[in-house]
Amino acid sequence: MNAAETDVLVVGAGPTGLVLACALRLHGADVRVVDAAPGPATTSRANILHARGTEVLERIGALGDLPERSLTALTVTQYLDGQPAVTVRFGDLGPGTARPALYASQADVEEQLRQRLRELGTEIEWNCAISGMTQDNSGVTATLHTGASVRCRWLAGCDGAHSTVRKLTGIPFPGVRLTERFLLADVYAEWPVDRSGGHGWPHRDGPLFAVPMHEVGRxxxxxxLMAYDPTGSEDEQSPEQIVDRFRQLIPERTGRTDIRITDSAWTSVFRVHRRLADTYRSGRVFLAGDAAHIHSPLGGQGIVTGIGDAENLAWKLGLVLRARAAAALLDTYEAERRPLATEVLRNTTTATRLQVGSSPFYRFLRRRLLVPIAAMPSVQRRASRLASQLWVTYRRGPLNRGIRSRIGRSPRPGDRIPNLSCRHIDGNPTDLYNHLGRNWVLLIPGRGAATPFTAPATRLGHNVVTLIAEHNTGRPDVQLIRPDAHLAWRGTDPQRLTRWLDEALRYCR
Structure with a gap:
C-alpha cells in the first residue's frame, strides 16, 4: 500500500495531539487522530493553563468559554510556621497579552479542543492503539492493535510519557527520577482559605500545596491538593487511603485544624522524573509533548510546553504538505523546541529540589533567602513571565542565521510578537491575533510600505494576510509574522525578504 490515506496520523488525543490536529486542519491537512483510551479522560490531571497556552488556544479557535468556566490564577501564598509569609502575584504580563493564567482542568481544556476539532471535520478514534510501524521515502504505515493499518505521509507521537511511538522508533529517552512519591487529590473541602490563588506550606517532611478549582454549577x-510524602506506604494506595493520608498531612503541614475534606473527585500517586528524548524526529515520525520531554509538574509547565510543540510543528508540516517548503524545514522543529524543553527541565528541576529538599541547606534557603527574595516586585514580575512562557524566543534558531539585526533592536527575528491593534488594507480595524493560527501576517507600518512586498504571497500561498500597524512607531520596517506569532523577518528591502523566504523554505536542502 503506497498511496497515503491521510496526510498526518496523530497518535494521542491529549492537549498536545489535539492542538496539533486542530492546527493542521487550519492549514488544510487531512488528519486522523487515534488514542488507545476507550474515551475522553474525565479527571483533571494538569490544572493550570499559562498565558502562552491560552494564546495558542485562542489562535486556533479553541479557547471557547474556558475563561468563564475557570478561575484566574492571580496569586500563590507561601506560609511559614502556619502564617502567610509572602504572596507572589501574577501581575500584568505586558501589553498584547490576551489573558493571564487560568486554573483550568485538563479535562476541560481537552473538551474544548475536541469540540474545535469536530468543527474542523475530524473525529477522534478511541480504543485505537498503535502496535507497529514501518516507514519509507514516501510515508509511514502504522499498524493498529486490531490488525488494521493506516498509511500516512507523516506520523506524530503525542502519546505521553510512556509513548508507544517513541518506543517503536527506538528513540532513547534518558533521564533520572528526581523525587520519591507525591500524593495528588481533587477534593471537596470546608476550607476557610482565600480562593483567589494557590497556597503552599513548606515543611521539613515535604511541602503541601492547595489550588482552587472550579466546576460550573457546583x-x-x-x-x-498535592503533597510530597516520601515516607508513606510503598503499597498501591486506594482513593480512600490517599484522602485519609491528606486528612493526616493537612494539620501536620499547615498547622490548621479547621479544614474538613467532605468528598473526593480524583486521586493519584506519582514520582517526579526528568527525561528528554535524544531527538524529536526519526524520518517521517515526530515526537511532541510528554512523548518528547517530562519534568516536574511544579510550575505547571508541561501542558503549555506540549501545546507550543504542536503549534510549532503544525505550520511547518502545513507548508511541506502543500509543497511550499522542502521537507528539511521540519528539522527546525527540533532545533527550535528542544532547547526550550532543556530550559524548562532545568528550571522545574531546580524548583522541585528547592521545595522538597530536606537537608539543613535547603531549609535555610527556603526560610532565610527564598521568602524575602520572593517578596520583591521585580522577582514576582520575572516569576510571572517565566511561568507564562511568553519569553520564548527562537532568535538562535536556524531560521534566523544570517539575518542582520542591530544590537538592542527589538523585536528580533524569532521573538514572540504580542497582539497588536491593526487595520485591514481597506481601513477596517482588527487585531493581529485574529489572523494568526492559520495565516502568516505581513505587517506594514502605519504610513504604508514604500515598496510592494509580493514574495510572501508568491512563496507561501493564499494564507498570507497584509495588515497595517495601527500605531506608527516611526520605523519603516515591514514585519513578516509566522502563524505561531513569532517574528520571521523584518526590514525594508523586498529582495532581502525574498532571499530569506527562499532560504528558509528550502532549509538545508
Whole structure:
C-alpha cells in the first residue's frame, strides 16, 4: 500500500495531539487522530493553563468559554510556621497579552479542543492503539492493535510519557527520577482559605500545596491538593487511603485544624522524573509533548510546553504538505523546541529540589533567602513571565542565521510578537491575533510600505494576510509574522525578504 490515506496520523488525543490536529486542519491537512483510551479522560490531571497556552488556544479557535468556566490564577501564598509569609502575584504580563493564567482542568481544556476539532471535520478514534510501524521515502504505515493499518505521509507521537511511538522508533529517552512519591487529590473541602490563588506550606517532611478549582454549577469548594510524602506506604494506595493520608498531612503541614475534606473527585500517586528524548524526529515520525520531554509538574509547565510543540510543528508540516517548503524545514522543529524543553527541565528541576529538599541547606534557603527574595516586585514580575512562557524566543534558531539585526533592536527575528491593534488594507480595524493560527501576517507600518512586498504571497500561498500597524512607531520596517506569532523577518528591502523566504523554505536542502 503506497498511496497515503491521510496526510498526518496523530497518535494521542491529549492537549498536545489535539492542538496539533486542530492546527493542521487550519492549514488544510487531512488528519486522523487515534488514542488507545476507550474515551475522553474525565479527571483533571494538569490544572493550570499559562498565558502562552491560552494564546495558542485562542489562535486556533479553541479557547471557547474556558475563561468563564475557570478561575484566574492571580496569586500563590507561601506560609511559614502556619502564617502567610509572602504572596507572589501574577501581575500584568505586558501589553498584547490576551489573558493571564487560568486554573483550568485538563479535562476541560481537552473538551474544548475536541469540540474545535469536530468543527474542523475530524473525529477522534478511541480504543485505537498503535502496535507497529514501518516507514519509507514516501510515508509511514502504522499498524493498529486490531490488525488494521493506516498509511500516512507523516506520523506524530503525542502519546505521553510512556509513548508507544517513541518506543517503536527506538528513540532513547534518558533521564533520572528526581523525587520519591507525591500524593495528588481533587477534593471537596470546608476550607476557610482565600480562593483567589494557590497556597503552599513548606515543611521539613515535604511541602503541601492547595489550588482552587472550579466546576460550573457546583459549589466553590473544590481544591487540588498535592503533597510530597516520601515516607508513606510503598503499597498501591486506594482513593480512600490517599484522602485519609491528606486528612493526616493537612494539620501536620499547615498547622490548621479547621479544614474538613467532605468528598473526593480524583486521586493519584506519582514520582517526579526528568527525561528528554535524544531527538524529536526519526524520518517521517515526530515526537511532541510528554512523548518528547517530562519534568516536574511544579510550575505547571508541561501542558503549555506540549501545546507550543504542536503549534510549532503544525505550520511547518502545513507548508511541506502543500509543497511550499522542502521537507528539511521540519528539522527546525527540533532545533527550535528542544532547547526550550532543556530550559524548562532545568528550571522545574531546580524548583522541585528547592521545595522538597530536606537537608539543613535547603531549609535555610527556603526560610532565610527564598521568602524575602520572593517578596520583591521585580522577582514576582520575572516569576510571572517565566511561568507564562511568553519569553520564548527562537532568535538562535536556524531560521534566523544570517539575518542582520542591530544590537538592542527589538523585536528580533524569532521573538514572540504580542497582539497588536491593526487595520485591514481597506481601513477596517482588527487585531493581529485574529489572523494568526492559520495565516502568516505581513505587517506594514502605519504610513504604508514604500515598496510592494509580493514574495510572501508568491512563496507561501493564499494564507498570507497584509495588515497595517495601527500605531506608527516611526520605523519603516515591514514585519513578516509566522502563524505561531513569532517574528520571521523584518526590514525594508523586498529582495532581502525574498532571499530569506527562499532560504528558509528550502532549509538545508
Amino acid at each position: 459549589p466553590d469548594n473544590l481544591w487540588r
